[in-house]
Amino acid sequence: MSDTQEPRGIQTLLPTANSNIHKTKEEKERIILEASSAYEKYLDALQIDWRNDPNSANTPLRVAKSFVNDIGCGCYQEAPKITAFPADGYNGMVFEGNIPLRSLCSHHHAPFMGRAHVAYIPKDENGTVVGLSKLNRIVEFYARRPQIQEALTKQIHDAITNVCINNRGVAVMLEATHTCVCNRGVKHDGTVMKTSVLSGAFFDDSKTREEFYFFVNQK
Numbered sequence: 001m002s003d004t005q006e007p008r009g010i011q012t013l014l015p016t017a018n019s020n021i022h023k024t025k026e027e028k029e030r031i032i033l034e035a036s037s038a039y040e041k042y043l044d045a046l047q048i049d050w051r052n053d054p055n056s057a058n059t060p061l062r063v064a065k066s067f068v069n070d071i072g073c074g075c076y077q078e079a080p081k082i083t084a085f086p087a088d089g090y091n092g093m094v095f096e097g098n099i100p101l102r103s104l105c106s107h108h109h110a111p112f113m114g115r116a117h118v119a120y121i122p123k124d125e126n127g128t129v130v131g132l133s134k135l136n137r138i139v140e141f142y143a144r145r146p147q148i149q150e151a152l153t154k155q156i157h158d159a160i161t162n163v164c165i166n167n168r169g170v171a172v173m174l175e176a177t178h179t180c181v182c183n184r185g186v187k188h189d190g191t192v193m194k195t196s197v198l199s200g201a202f203f204d205d206s207k208t209r210e211e212f213y214f215f216v217n218q219k
Contacts, residue, residue, distance in 0.1 A: 014075055017075075017106040017145065017146040017147060018075075018106065018142075018145040018146060018147035018151055018152070018155070019075070019145075020074060020075055020076070020077070020079070020145070021075070021076065022076065022077065022078045022079075023076040027076075028068050028069070028076055031064075031068055031076070032061070032064045032065050032068050032069075033064075035063075035064035035067065035068070036060040036061045036063070036064040036065075037060070039059075039060035039063050039064060040060045042060075043056075043059070043060065070144070071102075071104055071111075071144065072104065072144060072145055072146060073144045074140070074141050074142060074143065074144035074145040075144075075145050077141065077144075079141060080134065080137040080138065080141055082130055082131075082134045082137075082138070082163040083130065083131065083134075084128035084129065084130050084163060084164065084165055085128060085129055085130070085131075086127075086128060086129075087122035087123075087127035087128055087129045089124075089127075090122055090127070090129070091121065091122055091123065091124045091127060091168070092121070093119050093120075093121050093208070093211060093212070093215075094119060094120050094121070094122070094129060095117070095118070095119040095212065095215045096117070096118055096119070096132060096135050096136075097115070097117040097118075097215060097216060097218075098115045098117070099115060099116040099117070099118065099135065099136050099139045100115065100116075101113060101114045101115055101116045101139060101143055101174060101176055102143060102144070103143040103144065103145065103146075103147060103149070103152060103176070104145070104146045104147070105146065105147075105148070105178060105179075105180050106146035106147050106148060107148070107180065108180045109146060110178065110179045110180035111179050112149065112176045112177060112178040112179065112180075112193075113176055113177060113179075114174060114175045114176030114177055114192070115174070115175055115176075116139045116143075116156065116172065116173070116174050117171075117172070117173045117174075117175075117212075117215070117216045118135050118138075118139070118156065118160060118170075118171065118172050118173075119170070119171045119172075119202070119212050119215070120160055120161075120164045120167045120169065120170045120171070121167060121168040121169050121200070121201055121202075121208070122164070122166065122167060122168070123166040123167065123168050125166075126165075126166045127165075127166050127167070127168075128164060128165045128166060128167075129164070130163055130164060134163070135160070138156060138159045138160060138163070139156055141159075142155040142156050142159065143156075149174055149176055149178075149193055149195050150195050152174065152195075153172055153173075153174050153195040153196065153197050154197050156172045156174075156197075157170055157171075157172040157197040157199065160172065161199065167200065168200050168201045169198070169199055169200025169201035169202040169203065169204075169208065170197075170198075170199050170200065170202065171196070171197075171198045171199075171202040171209075171212045172196060172197050172198075173194065173195070173196040173212075173213075173216055174193075174194070174195050174196075175192050175193070175194045176192065176193055177190075177191065177192055177193075178191075178193060198212075
């Protein structure tokens with residue numbers, strides 16, 4: 001898992017909304033203050049008298065803090081530490097489903113939420129497995145950024161591929177409801193977007209692929 005380190009004293013912009021530059025606590029506090037000031041101007045441009053509204057008086061600061069510390073924290077956090085262990089000869093599928101997924105559409109900054117299902121297969125020899133909760137941490141690390149679901153699916157797939165050394169294949173499927181569809185544009189509730197990235201045995205072997213989707217559907 002790659003994580004770009006910003007040279008101290010130099011303000012480097014994230015090259016894309018779903019990329020990452022690890023920030024220190026002090027740097028994140030500076031970002032929050034600057035973003036809060038900018039959001040004040042945004043609300044002014046919308047002609048909202050937020051300064052005199054008791055429920056909106058601190059909104060610019062709240063919005064900035066929620067993005068840096070929660071909604072978009074994956075842009076600024078250090079990548080999770082992932083330790084791989086010997087698989088001890090296990091060469092079957094490792095599957096984890098229904099991992100909570102919360103992210104932010106990079107087009108309208110509207111939330112999308114759902115579930116992630118991930119799997120990998122260690123190699124017969126020299127295969128490795130990772131701690132189960134680490135799969136959750138990978139999903140969380142990449143989900144907490146503004147992005148499109150298609151790119152998020154690939155980011156999670158590639159990260160698992162990198163940490164599960166000597167794997168025979170990785171599969172990732174995301175299913176999510178996008179509030180930009182519910183609240184704007186077509187304004188349709190109840191729709192679910194599903195995306196998947198498969199590699200190795202999951203892509204080449206139909207039986208392995210069917211086993212993965214069978215697990216996905218066992219909810």
